[in-house]
Amino acid sequence: MGAGIAVGTGFEETLLEQGPDAFLLLTADGTIAYVNAAAEALFGYPREQLLGVQHTILLSEDERGGFLRIFGRLGRGGQAAKRPFRAAGRRRDGIEIALEITCSLVTFNAGAAMAVAVRDADHRNDADSGRRLAVSLLDATLETTADGIVVVSCEGQITGINDQYLKMWGMPAELVAAEDPMVLIRFIAGQLAHPEYFLDKVSTLYADRSLQSHDVLEFKDGRTVELYSRPQKVADTIIGRIWNFRDITSRQRAQDQARHAMEELAEQADKLKELAFQDPLTGLANRMLFNERAAAALLTPEPVHVLLLDLDDFKEINDVLGHHAGDEMLVEIARRLQSCVGPHGTVARLGGDEFVVLLVGCRDSDAVAQRVVSALNAPVSIEGTLIRPGLSLGVASRNDGSMSSSELLRQADLAMYAAKEAGKNCYVHFQPAMLAALLERTQLTAGLRRAVELGQITVHYQPVISAERLDVVQFEALARWDWGGQLMSPDDFIQTAERSGLIRDIGAEVLRRACSELQPWLAADSFRSLAVNVSGVQLQHRDFAERVLDIAAWSRVDPHQLVLEVTESVFFDADTHVISQLSSLRAAGVRVALDDFGTGYSSLGRLQDLPVDVVKIDKSFVSMLRTGVEKLPILTSMIHMARSLGLKVTAEGIETPAQARYLMEHGCDALQGYLFSRPVPASERQNAVRKSAAAIAAMDGIPLPG
Numbered sequence: 001m002g003a004g005i006a007v008g009t010g011f012e013e014t015l016l017e018q019g020p021d022a023f024l025l026l027t028a029d030g031t032i033a034y035v036n037a038a039a040e041a042l043f044g045y046p047r048e049q050l051l052g053v054q055h056t057i058l059l060s061e062d063e064r065g066g067f068l069r070i071f072g073r074l075g076r077g078g079q080a081a082k083r084p085f086r087a088a089g090r091r092r093d094g095i096e097i098a099l100e101i102t103c104s105l106v107t108f109n110a111g112a113a114m115a116v117a118v119r120d121a122d123h124r125n126d127a128d129s130g131r132r133l134a135v136s137l138l139d140a141t142l143e144t145t146a147d148g149i150v151v152v153s154c155e156g157q158i159t160g161i162n163d164q165y166l167k168m169w170g171m172p173a174e175l176v177a178a179e180d181p182m183v184l185i186r187f188i189a190g191q192l193a194h195p196e197y198f199l200d201k202v203s204t205l206y207a208d209r210s211l212q213s214h215d216v217l218e219f220k221d222g223r224t225v226e227l228y229s230r231p232q233k234v235a236d237t238i239i240g241r242i243w244n245f246r247d248i249t250s251r252q253r254a255q256d257q258a259r260h261a262m263e264e265l266a267e268q269a270d271k272l273k274e275l276a277f278q279d280p281l282t283g284l285a286n287r288m289l290f291n292e293r294a295a296a297a298l299l300t301p302e303p304v305h306v307l308l309l310d311l312d313d314f315k316e317i318n319d320v321l322g323h324h325a326g327d328e329m330l331v332e333i334a335r336r337l338q339s340c341v342g343p344h345g346t347v348a349r350l351g352g353d354e355f356v357v358l359l360v361g362c363r364d365s366d367a368v369a370q371r372v373v374s375a376l377n378a379p380v381s382i383e384g385t386l387i388r389p390g391l392s393l394g395v396a397s398r399n400d401g402s403m404s405s406s407e408l409l410r411q412a413d414l415a416m417y418a419a420k421e422a423g424k425n426c427y428v429h430f431q432p433a434m435l436a437a438l439l440e441r442t443q444l445t446a447g448l449r450r451a452v453e454l455g456q457i458t459v460h461y462q463p464v465i466s467a468e469r470l471d472v473v474q475f476e477a478l479a480r481w482d483w484g485g486q487l488m489s490p491d492d493f494i495q496t497a498e499r500s501g502l503i504r505d506i507g508a509e510v511l512r513r514a515c516s517e518l519q520p521w522l523a524a525d526s527f528r529s530l531a532v533n534v535s536g537v538q539l540q541h542r543d544f545a546e547r548v549l550d551i552a553a554w555s556r557v558d559p560h561q562l563v564l565e566v567t568e569s570v571f572f573d574a575d576t577h578v579i580s581q582l583s584s585l586r587a588a589g590v591r592v593a594l595d596d597f598g599t600g601y602s603s604l605g606r607l608q609d610l611p612v613d614v615v616k617i618d619k620s621f622v623s624m625l626r627t628g629v630e631k632l633p634i635l636t637s638m639i640h641m642a643r644s645l646g647l648k649v650t651a652e653g654i655e656t657p658a659q660a661r662y663l664m665e666h667g668c669d670a671l672q673g674y675l676f677s678r679p680v681p682a683s684e685r686q687n688a689v690r691k692s693a694a695a696i697a698a699m700d701g702i703p704l705p706g
Contacts, residue, residue: 044092282334294405312390515555619653628658
């Protein structure tokens, strides 16, 4: 069965059919084209089940990847081509058998084919079964690796090759059969972007068998392959060379993308740093950069000061002129601050309308603070509107001890709120007492919250006397809080309640209790009424009017007998819808009283425009009366003007009969004060009524009703 012999004549076929060895004819793609009777007997398959199928059906799992290596040996010629080799077969019943195989090239249908003679080798004694296992494992490894591998002996013969190698290069099987490594080398070089480098490297490695190399090859089609080459040794003897090719295209592209991304990040490093530490609107430092510089400054022995400022009523600029105008204002404020501080200080915008100045080494922080207040308080033109910014500024300085930047900023924040309470448009230095005040406010808020949750807010009542009837016709309900055994009046905790938002629950509870406790007294005389103080914070809730009427209905109190007392300040905020809510309540019969009348900024001028029914003269005006014969044109003018507008007038803070007589003579409709009774619990209301009657009876020159 030499090369060039045609298979299929009658004589040769008879010999093959009668021969003791199994015989197969395989086409170039591994398909079985012919089998003899001995092959049928050896593998247990009838001939018709083998013809036209892949030869791998006859091999064990470990041998199925070796066909191309077998085919590669066919064209070598010489003695090597005639020597049989061992393989593992698989019968139809699944039993594996040891085989001895001899292969040669033949011509079949004008094409190359492989004649395979197979002999059962079970009768032979394999003295090295471990070697068979090792070879089997090696073959399996070669066929499952993602690398393309070819092994060439020192004599130039290809002694090992795997499928991945052929797939990687798109190499036809006949090139392997040529048994010429240089054919493979030239085939590879033809696909490379730089073939000369590869060919030079191959020449160098073959010139020195002991060399190892690692190279990266670029292909014309864009692929990238790593080439590892090292000697093949048995013991210390070099018997050939192993060529290992690994496709790293995906990894290389990922590395290139990562490198490109890093280069872009490096190019944008300055811009990213700028964005990280700069306020985008004003160009000032931001909170992060301020904290960094403040922390560094506190490590030095130099004086360190922090000036924290907040623009007052800045929200109105946004609301009236729009956010664009607000942004213009902030940019102008930033410019003025920079001019006040100069290059030796850091000006930062913390957010919103809050700015901070860091001074390091400055010996006169008051001078800088005064410049800031003066510069920022100057008018600025925004979209044709002249606006005078208002601000509150707090100053904190490092003391002799160590402190953090956050602690210094917190102290400046406390001083800033002290500046707000001091009347704004000024600066205040931090004092340790401010921390104590903050702690007291915090404890007060916590205690008040607990009191609301536990229902510990009670109601006291102060009578109001009708100047016409000379009798108690109204009680004003006043909240009281028993905190640690001390009975606190609203003046001591209402501001805390408003700041914490608890005022809404407190106001609703006071109204609910007062309506419930006074309902029988109110029902006895429709002329009687109940007055309750209302905070501007309560009126900011859109359902306030609805809640008041719901409580009145629940307690069965006529809305006409309710009087809600408000201060003029509630009408200043246009966003609270105060007027619409009060108008809705008045339409339902509820009356509205303007408390502390005369202390507001524009009470006299705006009085006719406010939705009120009653004005209450503030006690500061009543206290001017001592003998009752004084001439007080301001007081009398307020009374007469209110009455001319059809409003009822109540005077509060009355402590002497002379004050009561004067106010009644000048047209006051109702009187209230300690002369008649202090605020008392609900259980003492009758005593308050009797005491009021006694005070009225004791007033000289006042005729008692018949």
